[in-house]
Amino acid sequence: MPIINNKELFPTDYNDRILIEALKKTPQDIIYEIRESGLKGRGGAGFPTGTKWNLASAAVAEKKFVVCNADEGEPGTFKDRVLLTDYLPMVIDGITLGGRAIGAQKGYIYLRGEYRYMLGRLENYIAQMISENRLGNNILGTGFDFTIEIRLGAGAYICGEESALIESMEGHRGEARNRPPFPVNRGYFCYPTIVNNVETFASVAVIISKGADWFKSFGTSKSPGKKLLSVSGDCRKPGVYEVPFGINVKELLKLVDARKTKAVQIGGASGYCLPRSQFDRTISFEDASTGGSVIIFNQTRDMLSVLKNFQEFFVEESCGQCTPCRVGNKKLLDGVEKIEQGECSISYIRELMDLGRSMQMASKCGLGQSAPNSFISIVTHFENEIFSSR
Amino acid sequence: MLLSEKNAMTEEIEELCSNYGSYRESLLPILNDIQLRFGYVSEFAQQEIARVLDIHPVEVYGVVTFYSFLSPKRLGKYIIRLCRTISCDMAEKSSIARVLERELGIRFGETTSDMKFSLEYTNCLGMCDESPAMLINEQVFTKLTPHRVAEIIRKYK
Amino acid sequence: MMEYSKKNGDRAPVASKPLKVAPHGLESDIGSKVEVEINGKAYKVPIGMTILDACKKQNIHIPTLCYHEDLCxxxxxRICVVExxxxxSLQAACTYPxxxxxxxxxxxxxxxxxxxHVxxxxxxxxxxxxxxxxxxGNCELQKLSKEYGVDSYRFGHVIERRHNVDHSSYSVVRDMDKCVLCKRCVRTCIDLQEVGVLESTNRGYDTTITTFNDLPLAEVICINCGQCINRCPTAALRANDPSHFIWEAIDNPKKHVVCQTAPSPRAAIGEEFGLAPGHSMTKQLNTALRMIGFDRVFDTNFAADLTIMEEGTELLLRLKRSLVNGDKSVHLPQFTSCSPGWVKYIEHFYPEYLDYLSSCKSPQQMFGSLLKTFYAEEHNIDPAEIVTVAIMPCSAKKFECNRPEMTASGFKDVDFGLTTRELAQMIREAGLRLPELPPSNFDDPFGEASGAGLIFGATGGVMEAALRTAYELVTGRTVPFENLNIEACRGMEGIKQASVLLTGLKPEWAFLEGVNLKFMIAHGTANAKKVMEMLKAGELADFHFIEIMGCPGGCIGGGGQPIPTSGEIRKLRAKAIYEEDAGLPIRKSHENPNVNYIYEKFLTDGPCGHKSHKLLHTHYVKRGKYIV
Incomplete structure (x- = not known):
């Protein structure tokens, strides 16, 4: 199913001839355009794409790499699947432009193992691109050499974290690296590497073809452009939506035809749960930030079992190397089970909230730092519901 | 394992190795292919991969046990992975789970005695808008209903 | 797929990715200084230095657990987090440059x-x-708990075992219920020693450190070096302690319990009693051992001297066969065989090169077989009633004494290998304060030993001892180094090499005239691997003798030594050994009167003769690297 309400950003009539025009630009021009557009990483962390590319471009090395992070594992996210299925040319062009911008000759798509069924189609498309000289040596006569290879994951949420992804590509356990150094300086086999989300690359292709000013005409000043949201849960029209940043939750719920909504989880298991009282908050980096996942809960849902589901997810999907994430998530899960059994005191819950805050501060990577978000927000907003029924 | 099976495995691994290159970064592609072809990465296969890539067998073991889709233990010909993450969970995943268990006569985490089916849970498949969803090997099935699941299983049997 | 990794063997786990990086990746900035503010005070710090190192320099304490200076x-x-x-978020001081x-x-x-919270x-x-x-009392987790005033189990406590204790190995016991997943053992095993037995497995909360396919340690390629034990912050890894059997033997009046002490435990055991590293306790230890109840206390150095005679002779014989007889089947260079960790390493990883290994047993085992033959005969003691205990710095010695080959006397030559740590525990149990005991000498007939035997404890020591004897044997002159100190053999460099020109030789050794005797010294099996790869590549063809010790620093850094260990500690222990050597009256193995006595009385057909072959030499097992 393609994007439900696609209008501007991801046009179905994407003109794949833009690549030759774009490749005529200098790397500096491409980076300038991206910086001007204010594009921020679409995977969730929201790091400015132009800045990242600029750092990688400035790094001196004999080789550089572009990696497209298609390890979309956040619960409730599936927009990258749709992009890879129906908007592949934009993604591939975006990766190519990334290579051009930083001076890389090799790009990788790290495709999550769950999407193996797409592998054949992606490979065929890339082969076709090579045969049309839109990839390969001296692309379209521009003198630029670039190829893309697909690497398949094998079922590990943590590999969506960029340094864990690189570890995985190098043939190791997907355990996040110490940072700094950051991948833009020391990435794949210690060469400067940019890792960007599928949607980021697709956005790049459009920005380069339509210009930064056009892109900035959407969204808010701090969150320019549009965002794809993967909407699931209790609504009549689940699917991928293209919305401008700044849309509030209430408007979004109307768009997807959700009724009797009790809460909305923004940003997946590692995001925050918003209660009804906060439905006027806006989807944007400055307010309710999300990599794209929106999960809707109606009045019939038990928020404690929602929380338990998230917590089980983290206990299993933590890479297990650092203490706060490996053990902390288990303690939070134990706490949820205690509440379930009516054996948890309010003071112990306070203790666990405190632990959650330490996990946010002291974990090694983004997974551990964001894992307690659900626990903290659900317990904060639904404490009465959680405890009253037990 | 029979000697002939071992030789076949060695040949397979050496061929994969010549395809991908005998470098550490080939480890995951080789493991993925072995897993797909044999349904698991045996103790012998792990050591052979370690040999051709010149790494320690325990490192291969560490990688195999890290990723959910790789298994050091033999699984069935068809590995059914039902998504248990939130959107599927809310879409009556548990009734699908019951149907699967009933149709196959095994519980989650088990393999049928004829080594045809293994039943596992998995985390988010990225099919939340078409939940509940499951994978059978690499093929994805969405918008499952108890009736449809039974039908799908019948086809695979 | 293209090769981007420089070299396959050059793998580094997550942990050891290059750390030092300047802003924007400008490497040239590394080395220059930058001003930082730590706790409100300004300091000049070299760019690239970690926060932890910078704070250490200023005496600012930051707690650590997974950090170990020997490791990547x-x-x-996350205990060392700082703002x-x-x-x-908070940053780990140990990794943040x-x-x-x-x-x-x-x-x-x-x-x-x-x-x-951590x-x-x-x-x-x-x-x-x-x-x-x-x-x-020596646990880093316990220490941290104390430092942070832990007075309760805030998040519960495990009171039931979840893992079985792996007792399968003679050397190392694994108790994963005590593991804190700091991965020091993994980094030790894979990076420091390049053995590759331990690795993290599974994921998330199920993560555990284990062996290939969760096999018992005895069934995998563990070389028993025990370096993981030395670096484990808790009791998850420990040596297989035989002390209760030894107490039993001591308490049994029928048993004649004798022990031999190696030089390295003597140089380090003081640390177990609160002394700073680098104090040799040889003579106090003799007193302690007698007070514990050992019937005789001998010096392993005697057997080390014997090893020099045997191994030196073996080398000269190999050289003669090669140079005089032109025998192409002679394997040169000859590798030392006194480190049981190294021996098992080569058996697993380079089984096709076992012929290069000297056939000499280690001093421990030579001693053992002599105790149950020569000593038993001379003193009219039934060898069946003799219990031999070897006090060693080494966990691999436990495996070694249990090897089926090690029964030349008709009995188990060495009954127990006891580590420095375990002996310290026995001494404490006996109520003794080691540093305060009066000194006493070793027992005869194996009491006197040379300084050459003593320096076996440090990397390069065997080589130095062998040169002192071999050079003199063939030239009739002492080695041309000041005070017999062959500095080229000393120091903590991973691989050292040097040569001695042989000229003006005695007539019977004339075939060696003009030969430039080339030797190489390596310690730690990661360096051994490098040497073996050189051998494989044919780069060692003109070398004659190679000393390899399994542990970093040699025996003084052995897996049975007091915890903690560090480069500085190992240096101090080595220093203690060299100082003791310098002060001894006899410093060459061939001048040890007891060694000469035993060749006169017992091993009458001389070094490498028939009898010594039976008792003092051994053979090796082609183990290989794979399990199925």
Whole structure:
């Protein structure tokens, strides 16, 4: 199913001839355009794409790499699947432009193992691109050499974290690296590497073809452009939506035809749960930030079992190397089970909230730092519901 | 394992190795292919991969046990992975789970005695808008209903 | 797929990715200094230095757990987190490189809370109680708990075992219920020693450190070096302790219990009793051993001297066969065989090169077979009633004495290998304060030994001892080095090499005239691997003798030595050994009167003769690297 309400950003009539025009630009021009557009990483962390590319471009090395992070594992996210299925040319062009911008000759798509069924189609498309000289040596006569290879994951949420992804590509356990150094300086086999989300690359292709000013005409000043949201849960029209940043939750719920909504989880298991009282908050980096996942809960849902589901997810999907994430998530899960059994005191819950805050501060990577978000927000907003029924 | 099976495995691994290159970064592609072809990465296969890539067998073991889709233990010909993450969970995943268990006569985490089916849970498949969803090997099935699941299983049997 | 990794063997786990990086990756900035503010005070710090190192230099304490100075960085325990201004989350001091002006706080509300939480979480998963633990009093988790005033198990406590204790190995016991997943053992095994037995497996909460396919340690390629034990912060890894059997033997009046002490435990055991590293306790230890109840206390150095005679002769014989007889089947260079960790390493990893290994047993085993033959005969003691205990710095010695080949006397030549740590425990149990005991000498007939035997304990020592004897044997002159100190053999460099020109030889050794005797010294099996790869590549064709010790630093850094260990500690222990050597009257193995006595009385057909072959030499097993 393609994007439900696609209008501007991801046009179905994407003109794949833009690549030759774009490749005529200098790397500096491409980076300038991206910086001007204010594009921020679409995977969730929201790091400015132009800045990242600029750092990688400035790094001196004999080789550089572009990696497209298609390890979309956040619960409730599936927009990258749709992009890879129906908007592949934009993604591939975006990766190519990334290579051009930083001076890389090799790009990788790290495709999550769950999407193996797409592998054949992606490979065929890339082969076709090579045969049309839109990839390969001296692309379209521009003198630029670039190829893309697909690497398949094998079922590990943590590999969506960029340094864990690189570890995985190098043939190791997907355990996040110490940072700094950051991948833009020391990435794949210690060469400067940019890792960007599928949607980021697709956005790049459009920005380069339509210009930064056009892109900035959407969204808010701090969150320019549009965002794809993967909407699931209790609504009549689940699917991928293209919305401008700044849309509030209430408007979004109307768009997807959700009724009797009790809460909305923004940003997946590692995001925050918003209660009804906060439905006027806006989807944007400055307010309710999300990599794209929106999960809707109606009045019939038990928020404690929602929380338990998230917590089980983290206990299993933590890479297990650092203490706060490996053990902390288990303690939070134990706490949820205690509440379930009516054996948890309010003071112990306070203790666990405190632990959650330490996990946010002291974990090694983004997974551990964001894992307690659900626990903290659900317990904060639904404490009465959680405890009253037990 | 029979000697002939071992030789076949060695040949397979050496061929994969010549395809991908005998470098550490080939480890995951080789493991993925072995897993797909044999349904698991045996103790012998792990050591052979370690040999051709010149790494320690325990490192291969560490990688195999890290990723959910790789298994050091033999699984069935068809590995059914039902998504248990939130959107599927809310879409009556548990009734699908019951149907699967009933149709196959095994519980989650088990393999049928004829080594045809293994039943596992998995985390988010990225099919939340078409939940509940499951994978059978690499093929994805969405918008499952108890009736449809039974039908799908019948086809695979 | 293209090759981007430089070399396959050059793998580095997550932890050891190059750390030092200047802003924007400008390598040239590394080395220059930048001003940082730590806890409100300004300091000049070299760019690229970690926060932890910078703080250490200024005497600012930051607690650590997964950090170990011998190992690559992991940054996984998160106990060393500090506040860096401008960063959203706390940063691990052990891995964070200082690359620009920054403000650091090593103690703040958030930092203290986070550290306390890390300790609480580790304790909540840590099985058992401190008072029933092998590492009680020397446990880094215990120390941290004390430092942070832990007075309760905030997040629960494990009171039931979840893992079986792996007792399968003669040398190393694994108790994963005590593991804190700091990965020091993994980094030791894979990076430091390049053996590759231990690795993290599974994921998330199920993560455990284990062997290939969870096999018992005895069934995998563990070389028993015990380096993992030395670096384990808790009791998850410990040596297989035979002390209760030894007490039993001591308490049994029928048994004649004798022990031999190696030089390295003597140089280190003081640390177990609160002394700073580098104090030799040889003579106090003799007293302690007698007070514990050993019937005789001997010096392993005697057997080390014997080893020099045997191994030196073996080398000269190989050279003669090669140079005089032109025998192409002679394997040169000859490798030393006194380190059981190294021996098992070559058996597993380079089984096709076993012929290069000297056939000499280690001093421990030579001693053992002589005790149950020569000594038993001379003193009219039934060898069946003799219990031989070897006090060693080494966990691999436990495996070695249990090898089926090691029964030349008709009995188990050495009954027990006891580590420095275990002996210290026995001494404490006997109520003795080692440093305060009066000194006493070794027992005869194996009491006197040379300084050459003594320096076996440090890397390069065997080579130095062998040169002192071999050179003199063939030239009739002492080695041309000041005070017999062959500096080229000393020091902690991973691989050392040097040569001695042989001229003006005695007539019977004339075939060696003009030969430039080339030798090489390596310690730690990672360096051994490099040497073996050189041998494989044919780069060692003109070398004659190679000393390899399995452990970093040689025996003084052995897996049975007091915990902790570090480069500095190993240096101090080596220094103690060299100082003791310099002060001894006899410093060459061939001048040891007891050695000469035994060749006169017992091993009458001389070094490498028939009888010594039976008792003092051995053979090896082609083990290989794979299990099925």
């Amino acid at each position: 960085l992991a940054g996984v325990c 860096v201004e401008g960063m959203r 200082i690359t620009n002006r920054m403000k650091i706080k090593t103690s703040s509300e958030q930092v203290r809370k986070a550290r306390r 300790i609480d979480l580790l304790l909540s998963e840590h099985y058992g109680e401190c008072y029933s633990c092998h590492r009680n």
